[in-house]
Amino acid sequence: MTLSQLVLRSMKKNIKHYYLYFFALIFSVTLYFSFVTLQYNPSVVDVSQGVKVAAGLKAASYILLFVVVFFVLYANLLFMKRRSKEIGLYQLIGMSKGLVTRLLVLENTILWVSALAIGVGLGFLTSRVFGMVLLRILEKDVLVQLIFSVEALQMTIFVFLVLLIVVLIQTAIGIRRVSLLALFTANATADVKVKRFSGLQMFLGFIGLLLIGYGYYLSTTLFELESDNPNVLFYKMIAILVSTIGGTFFVFRFSVAFILNLIRKQKRGHLSIQDVLSLTPIMHRMKSNAMSLTTITVISATALGILCLSYISYYSAGSTAKLNIPFDYIIMNDQGEGFIELLNEKKIEYTQTDIELLNVEVDTSAIYANDMPAGLNMVTKGPMIITKLSDMQKEMPGLSLKEGEGYITGYSSMMSEIVKLEENKPVELTTSNGEESITIKEIRSDSLLVYYVTGAGMSIVVTDEQFDKLKADAMISEQTIWSKQIGIDLAESAQLKEVQAIYEETTNNGHFEVTKDDGTIDSVNMDTQEAYRLSMLDMFGLVIFVTGFLGLAFLMTTGSILYFKQMTEAEEEKASYTVLRKIGFTTNELMKGIYKKQLFNFGVPLVIGLAHSYFAVKSGWMLFGTELVAPLLITMGVYVILYSIFAFLSIGYYRKVVNESL
Amino acid sequence: MTILSGRKIRKVYGKKSTAQEVLKGIDMEVQEGEFVGIMGPSGSGKTTLLNVLASIDKATEGVIEISGHDLRTMKERELSNFRREQLGFIFQDYNLLDTLTVKENILLPLSISNISKKEAEARFKEITKTLGIDDLANKYPNEVSGGQKQRTSAARALISNPSVVFADEPTGALDSKAATALLSNLEKINRDKKVTIMMVTHDAVAASFCSRVLFLKDGQLYTELYKGEKDRLRFYQEIMSTQSVLGGDGYDA
Structure with missing residues (x-):
């Protein structure tokens, strides 16, 4: 069997694992390409003060690039983890690390090239939609042409080629790390290291809640400055950031397990099946999940806050105009x-x-x-x-x-x-x-x-x-x-x-x-x-478009990452589901516990993220516009709905795993 | 009283072209309070038979009745409830949930039953005492030994007072001392509480604790041995000689 045959066969077999990674790639390419195309679309660039729009889009594309890099690297890491057994197996049957690397390089290249092709195709179509949305926001009646920009294509190919190389390096390092010994103990290490909960943890958990509360309190009094030092405002902002972000981490790392442990202790061993599937896995996974949940929460809170503020500016254009020119x-x-x-x-x-x-x-x-x-x-x-x-x-x-x-x-x-x-x-x-x-x-x-x-x-x-x-x-x-x-x-x-x-x-x-x-x-x-209102729209329309677009990208990436993580978790817990179903629990009984667990896994980052952004927006919204409630509710509502989609997707995946577990 | 009976049990895996008949029409009966061992070479269908009898897997053909319930007529949901209330399971690799303490693991089958906490507590105390794991209640599975894990698993199987306990190679991962301790425990529970036990094993020592041993070969019942009044050593020798006739799984000695 030649290498290429092996590659094709393993890809065919792994299609289930791939589609997630593949989807992530296509999604990134589509987003990036359509955004870059927009910069080169004459009907978009001409319509407003040319330079300003293009510059705004360009700045945004760098942020987007950052999101894409983060997302792709993370997806690849998860993908590699899922395949570590397979990689170990190849080595066990005598393939050298170099050969395995070549195998994966070949696979990745095939995957990337096809994702690039599909993504560019989709991006070509979606960029027109984005263009129309942008002009609609700016209230300009211009027909957006469907254009294919060669510059955008070159740019996209260049960026993703560089990214591919980075991913390949990441993969090669990953392969070097896989030791054969790990193959045999892979499951044991993947399993949750069950640990007892100490008094210190409980204390730190309590501190976490206090830190968040203190950050919120500071944010409500942001502009009440007691000292005449002009830097006080800046220091206060730093203090708010540190205490809320630190608090978030502590909450995920300690408080959650601490609270759940209290509940569990009370049951004295008599756990319901729902507790078994929600309470205990959450408690024991918190240690490894805390960092990523914190990141996700902070990112979504930031995105949501910025989105709210720019929407407030945009939404308030009419009322601000009326306030200034009655x-x-x-x-x-x-x-x-x-x-x-x-x-x-x-x-x-x-x-x-x-x-x-x-x-x-x-x-x-x-x-x-x-x-x-x-x-x-x-x-x-x-x-x-x-x-x-x-x-x-x-x-x-x-x-x-x-x-x-x-x-x-x-x-x-x-x-x-x-x-x-x-x-x-x-x-x-x-x-x-x-x-x-x-x-x-x-x-x-x-x-x-x-x-x-x-x-x-x-x-x-x-x-x-x-x-x-x-x-x-x-x-x-x-x-x-x-x-x-x-x-x-x-x-x-x-x-x-x-x-x-x-x-x-x-x-x-x-x-x-x-x-x-x-x-x-x-x-x-x-x-x-x-005229005043229109000039406000011109100014904030681009801002709302760019932030909306980036917010969407952030939302999609954080949502996908949570979803990917849940897929992995579901597979890791499949053995438990098998046991429970053998003992005589029905799929529906298990699913009830999983609903609870997913409510937690998606709900808690969402609620904390919403609360963070609420306090952030509350502290400074009046600098941006005159309307708070409606834009805040609309933005948060849309966010919650989109976010829930990921939760439902993950529940669907769990159901599949539970069904297959017996 | 017959507690379990199977008539013409057939099990075929795969689709038509690649079909493989694993069980080829097995008839068997188990009386209440028996301790039945199932032996046979690898691939003879021991585990498949156990899974089919325990309603974990569906038989392609044949009738299986456990304490008067016909498994074929039961729906998925009824089967689950039936398993939870009437059957107990012990697996080779313990199958304990790592995130639960020993006590939580043992009480798991009672979690959606109507049994009061007090009653559950009493049963828990009694069983853990019998199995000698009463001081492990708040430990996690990774903090106890393999033998203790398997006894935890046995306690979980027994907590719901099942009519039949199915054990699939329960001693497979244990050293001989831990295995003997577990089997003595099972034998004692079988004798004192009249709990019916069916155990798949390839270990003749383990099988010698049974009151009857069925031998499978190529998906068919080959022969069966009764312990009767014989002592364990005699029974062991009989099992060994049958096994050597059967070939395959036995130790070549």
């Missing part, structure tokens, strides 16, 4: 008459909201809560925009004020995370006749003022009488640059595009200016709400 169109100081006339002329329906504005110097030091961070030099005295109650009531009918009272509006969630304000405290308005005190009745996050005017800061609402009094003040009217904001909301959002053109035409692209008495010109360039 009306579809805004014109200042009656300088947009032409715009309104043209709207009337074209019989476009709209509602108009006029808000009068005043610039007043305000001292707000009293409303800041005492625990203001010392490091933050908050300006507590400065010019603020004042509006009047009746104007605001047009859009916010719930408002009402007594004399001497006022509202603060535009206290954003991001601001609220960093500085705490207190209601029922006075602010001092500076007028030409001294200071005028106003008690703040309520601090509200919503605002009706465009951020170009308020500088994304807070503004104050006062009663109409108070406003008129201030308006009559010569000093204040001198300070006031923008005296009126006119907001236009369209009745039909379908007309947004048409009106956008009118707006740009009649207001000189949203340019407003005021010439002051001393001849200086104050000007502002206003965006429309829709």
